[in-house]
Amino acid sequence: PRSNDLNPAELQEIHTICMSPAEETLAVSTDRGQLYSASLSSTDISRLLERHQCFKSLSQPFHSSAITGLSTCILKPLVATCSLDRSVRIWNYETKELELYREFQEEAYSVALHPTGLFILVGFSDKLRLMNLLLDDIRTLKEFTLRSCRECSFSHGGHMFAAVNGNIIYVYTFTTFENTLTLKAHNGKTILTVGSDIVREIQSCQVLREVPADEGSLTALAVSHSGRVIFTGTSSGTIRAIKYPLPIQREWVIQQPHGGPVNKMAITYDDQFLLTVSEDGCLLISKIVDKDGRGLKSNRQVVHTEEILVTKADLEEKAQHMLELKMHLEELQMENEYQLRLKDMSHTEKFRELMEKFTLEVESLKAAKKIMKTKIEEQEYENQKDSVEAAVKHSKQLQDLEQSYTSKLMVNHQKYQDLLQKHEKMQDEYKKQLKSAEESHTLALEDLTQVYKVKLQEKTQLLVQHQKEAEQKVHEFEKILKQAKEDEKEKIRLIQARFEQQLHSEKETNEDLKKRAAVMAQKLHGAQRQADG
Structure with missing residues (x-):
């Protein structure tokens, strides 16, 4: 939906802000009762800021003031509302969505939908306007000089409509817009009326039945087309469902939706x-x-149509736009085909060059492969020959090494036996030295323990003496701190007394100035009166 006037979102103030738990979406409410949301992802924010459009409606735009008019049609599931917020809105009561809306410069007091759902009658503060419901706009078709029309309605067939101005009802034809009838009184067989506190059924100027209200005054009434139930609304926002004919006892269903x-x-x-x-x-x-939760039975077969009104200018504009887009599409297709042909030619040429290059490389690689194969065969023959010679040489060297290592092993074994005997002797000597060292260490440890016990007693006495001195200093510091606090309190009291005296003096000066100002005002008033006289 869109409006031809200024976007109302630009004229609203944000009242509350709420963020989703994942911190991905921001929701706000405004002073006009609207809800908006904005995505907090960096990509969405940058894209929306480029278009100067950060917020979008969280669900759909709502009325921000009292709704004054309500009407439905027959061939479409539409309901029209108007409000003191100077807007007219078309809703779909099956999908629960806003189909169309428009804001005006004047307040709207009443609204009526044509039975076809293609036209709407709206009573404004200055005029009564008959408008077309187009695809994306509400456009004025005819204006009537009826100010502050509080009620208007189409006939059941839609060939006539009536509008109220004061206590007079004007009836117009829908085809020629002529005023064919002017009514100043009501007639009919049976009328249901609501007073401030009672529902009356009137027939032939006689009250047949009355149903009093429990609480609150009655403000609205609606009767089902089957004539089986009556609904009333009250000043407190409650809705009552009453069976028809009206019951003698108070039997109805009450809800509080408003x-x-x-x-x-x-x-x-x-x-x-x-x-x-x-x-x-x-x-x-x-x-x-x-x-039992079942809907009301109705003998009426309702077939909702999907036709909409489109002006010739809009249709021609869209057709021209489609033609321009089609031509642009053809131009793009031709350009793309030309670019594709150029790319195909370029790719074919590159492919041919690459094939020639790769063919030459394959031939050179085949020649290199033959040369490498010949070299490998020659190298294998030389390797086999060198391998036989190395095996003979290695066998001879292995025998020489075995003889050499056998003699060395005998010599090292003798050295090991000598070292083992020497190790046992040294181990016995170290055990004797360790035992004597442990005895001397025990004696030294006992001497050190005695010395440190004496030092510990001396340090303990010194610590007790320092603790007593510290307690004495703390006591002296507390006395000094208490005296300082008393001195500060005395200074504060003296300063407070001085400022209270200054304040009293200023108040007296202020009273004196007020009295002088009053005297001057009286003198000025008297001078003005003399000047006017």
Whole structure:
């Protein structure tokens, strides 16, 4: 949906802010009762800032003031509302979505949908306007000089419509827009009316039945097309469902859906939904069911149409735009084909050059392979020859090494036996030295323990003496601190007394100045009166 006027989001103030637990989405509410959201991802923020559009509606735009008008049609599941927020909105009561809206410069007091759902009648503070419901706009078709029209309605066939101005009802034809009839009184067989606190059924100027209200004054009334149930709205926002004919006892169902007085009520053509609007700016869509949860039976077969109105200028503009896009598409296709041909030619040429290059490289590699194969065969023959010679030489060297290492092993074994005997002698000597060292260490440890016990007693006495001195210093410091606090309190009291005296003096000066100002004002007033006289 869009509006031809200034976007209302640009004129709103943010009241509250809330962030999702994952810190990915920011939601705000405004002073006009609207809800908006913004994505906090870096890519989305940069893209939206480039288009100067950070927030979008969280669900859909709502009315921000009291709703004054309500109407439904027959061939479409649409409901129209108007409000003191100077907007007219078209809702789909089946999908629960806003189909279309537009804001105006004047306040709207009443609204009526044509049975086809293609036209809308709106009563503004200055005029009554008949408008077309287009694909994406609400456009004025005819204006009538009826100010502050509080009620307007189409006939069941849509060939006539009526509008109220004061206590007069004007009836117009829909085809020629001529005023064919002017009514100043009501007539009919049976009328249901609501007073401030009672529902009356009137027939032939006689009150047949009365149903008093429990609490609150009645403000609106709606009767189902089947004539089986009556709905009333109150000033407290409650809705009552009453059986018809009106019962003798107080038997009805009460709900509290609104937070303000119910202004208008309407029932869809198939008796499936109850529509109510209130001073709180809310449109309530309620499913009508009986006690068993079943919908009301209706003999009317409703077939909703999907046709919409489109102006010739808009259609021609869209056709021209489509033609331009088609031509642009053809140009792009031709350009793409030309670029593809150029790329194919370029790729073919490159492929041919690469094939020639790779063929030459393959031939050179084959020649190199033959040369390498010949060299490998020659190298294998030389390696086999060298391997036989190395094996003979290695066998001879191995025998020489075995003889050499056998003689060395005998010599080293003798040396090992000598070292083992020497090690046993040294081990006996070290055991004797270790025993004597342990005895001398024990004696030295006992001497050191005695010396340190004496030193520990001396340090303990010194510590007790220092603790007593510290306690004495702490006691002296507490006395000094207490005296300092008393001195500070005395200084504060003296300063407070001095400032209170100054304050009293200033108050007296201020009173004196006020009295002088009053005297001057009286003198000035007297001078003005003399000047005017």
